[in-house]
Amino acid sequence: MEQIQKTDVIVTESVMKVYDADGIPVNALNGVDLTIQSGEFTAIVGPSGSGKTTFLNIISGLDAPTEGKVWLSGKVLSEMGGNELSDFRRDNIGFIFQAYNLIPVLTVEENVEYIMLLAGVPKTERHDRVVAMLETVGLKDVEDRLPTQLSGGQQQRVAIARAMVSEPAIILADEPTANLDSKTGADLLEMMRRLNDETGMTFIFSTHDPMVMESAKRLITLRDGKVDTDETK
Amino acid sequence: MFLILIKLAWRNILRNKRRTIIASIAISIGLAALIFGDAFMIGMMDNLIKTATDSFIGDAQIHRQEFRDTREVSMTIQELDEVGANLAKEANVRYFTRRTFSTGMIASSANRSAINLIGVQPSTEKFLSQIDDAITEGVFFQKTNEHDIVIGSKLAEILEVELGDKAVVTVVQAKSGDYFQDWFRVSGIYYFADAAMNSGMAFVRLKKAQQMLAIGNNVHEIAIKFTSTEYGQDKQVPFWETYSQHGNEALSWTEILPQLPKVFAMSEYSKYIMGIVLFGVVIFGIINTLFMSLYERMFEFGVLRAVGTRSFGMARIILFEAGALAIVSIILGAILGFVLTTIFANVGIDYTGNEMMGVTVQEFIYPVLTIEQFTVYPLAVFIFTIIAGLYPAWHVAKMSPVDAMRRSF
Incomplete structure (x- = not known):
């Protein structure tokens, strides 16, 4: 893979994924070849069952392909062991989930600092970065609150802060606006776009939201487990 | 973390x-x-x-070897005076008392019953057993009447006797094997939860028992109370060896009641x-x-x-x-x-x-x-x-x- 350029953060080569659904093989991905470069703001779209979820699971190392290879920041995911993969995800990927999925028993500050705790970042640095990150996402003075004491939009901001605080190379976002009203969704999307411009982090969305598609710099459409269209705006 | x-x-x-x-x-x-x-x-x-240990056995006992198995009246403790003198000097011995044992028959005007007749020294026995505490009627030997006998409530019931009533005790004497009979008056009645003690034991003065059994000044048992119960469980202390000489044996309560x-x-x-x-x-x-x-x-x-x-x-x-x-x-x-x-x-x-x-x-x-x-x-x-x-x-x-x-x- 000498041809991988430094800016290629994700490269997939003939990625296939076959699931066993009660003895019946289901092809979720049918040979996906894609290259995503650093700093992209990419939306992956497609109808239900098109393979969006499976694709994001595989490029994040949460699931393994049946065939093919995935390079993430120059490393082959399938060649990593369990702990190595966990550490790699911790250091290189930020996750934003549709339902926020913050840890309900931890405060906002604890939720955001959790990944840094895993990485062994010193306490003072952790605190400073959490405060700065919360300020960046527009959530000052809420660090001591529990997620249940926040609105949906605020929770998603915390999730964004959690995903970005360790400065990963890639942010993977699963329908991040799906549970939000359009105004809050638009605000968050604008914020992520701004952060993408400012930090150069790569954002990859799985979405049905036209607003996200509109905002994306690159739009990849999956259909029947294959790349149907790939447009860069 | x-x-x-x-x-x-x-x-x-x-x-x-x-x-x-x-x-x-x-x-x-x-x-x-x-x-x-x-x-x-x-x-x-x-x-x-x-x-x-408190009701009758004590923390330890000294007997002639094999007495516990045979209950032979003639098998009295050897070198009793020396043993007694040594025990009196033992720092870990708080109290000790001498006893005689024999089987016998007690009869009243109404009934009769087999018993274990035990000769005791009232002045020291009260420190080794709880018979005196268990007295419900009368007293546990007072004054010096050699014809006093203390019996259990169940035995009193069997014999249909009360305080002051007369009873005759028959025993077999040592060596000769002759029967010996003497009369007693019930001076005390005790109650123990233990049915065997209530119905099958009778206590008389040591001197009287020695005379009846024709064993001179000898005794069958010395019951000992140590300063601590734990001492009686420690078989490493020299006590046991010291008093297991001259054909005698010193036993701890753990050996007397091995089931415990x-x-x-x-x-x-x-x-x-x-x-x-x-x-x-x-x-x-x-x-x-x-x-x-x-x-x-x-x-x-x-x-x-x-x-x-x-x-x-x-x-x-x-x-x-x-x-x-x-x-x-x-x-x-x-x-x-x-x-x-x-x-x-x-x-x-x-x-x-x-x-x-x-x-x-x-x-x-x-x-x-x-x-x-x-x-x-x-x-x-x-x-x-x-x-x-x-x-x-x-x-x-x-x-x-x-x-x-x-x-x-």
Whole structure:
């Protein structure tokens, strides 16, 4: 893979994924070849069952392909062991989930600092970065609150802060606006776009939201487990 | 990292308070039962030892070798004066008393009965046995009337005698084997919970017994009370060898009543078995609680795994929760065990009259609290709970994030 350029953060080569659904093989991905470069703001779209979820699971190392290879920041995911993969995800990927999925028993500050705790970042640095990150996402003075004491939009901001605080190379976002009203969704999307411009982090969305598609710099459409269209705006 | 795990564990077990309370109560009842069971066992053992040693046997006894097997009247203690003089000088001997033993027949105008006739020295006997304390009518030898006899209430009932009534005792004399008869007046009647002592024993003055048995100044037994009961259980002390000479044998109460220490040892095992069974049941409750909690938070675990928590880290979260559950339960169980045991340690448990291990319980059993009950058992509960947490922890550790989240994206 000498041809991988430094800016290629994700490269997939003939990625296939076959699931066993009660003895019946289901092809979720049918040979996906894609290259995503650093700093992209990419939306992956497609109808239900098109393979969006499976694709994001595989490029994040949460699931393994049946065939093919995935390079993430120059490393082959399938060649990593369990702990190595966990550490790699911790250091290189930020996750934003549709339902926020913050840890309900931890405060906002604890939720955001959790990944840094895993990485062994010193306490003072952790605190400073959490405060700065919360300020960046527009959530000052809420660090001591529990997620249940926040609105949906605020929770998603915390999730964004959690995903970005360790400065990963890639942010993977699963329908991040799906549970939000359009105004809050638009605000968050604008914020992520701004952060993408400012930090150069790569954002990859799985979405049905036209607003996200509109905002994306690159739009990849999956259909029947294959790349149907790939447009860069 | 440790702090966040403790926070996670603590707050997670408080998430479903009702479930945590139920699980904690189950564990704490188990711990309280262990504490109380142990305290009761100690109380019962103390009671049985006290009953066995205080009521008549003493902490140790000296006899002529083989006397206990043959009960031969002529087998009296050898070198009695030397033995007595030495015992008087022993620092660990608090009291000792001399006794004679013989079988015989007691007859009243109404009835007759076989008895063990025991010759005692009233002045020292009262320190070695509880016969004087058990007197319900009359006195335990007063003045110097050599025809006084003290009998049990059941024997008085059989003979249909009361205080002051006459009874005739027949024994077989040493060496000659001749019958010897003498008359006595009932001067005291005692009551013991032990039926055999109540119906089959009669006490007369030592001098009178020696005269009847024709054994001169000799005796069959010296019963000894040490300064501490533990001394009587220590077979390493030189006492036993010193007094097992001249054809005599010195025996501790553990040898006189060998069934007691054996049953005590067995009851130790039964305590452990009870503990294992108890916690075997509780352990499944803990596993169930942890799994219920785990399945409720499956997506959460998937997220933690996805964001980079290692397998061991995932397992640690569950183990810390098990630990938090254990600590809550231990506090509850220790309080419950303490309160329960303290109540019964004051009120006592009435087992009087029941025979256990060949000893009839004379007094209430008072459970005894010890430091071990609040250190060793809670530690065991903690370890058991952590062991119970291993399976759910292993389950979480090997869980794939995709499976946990079902639909992660």
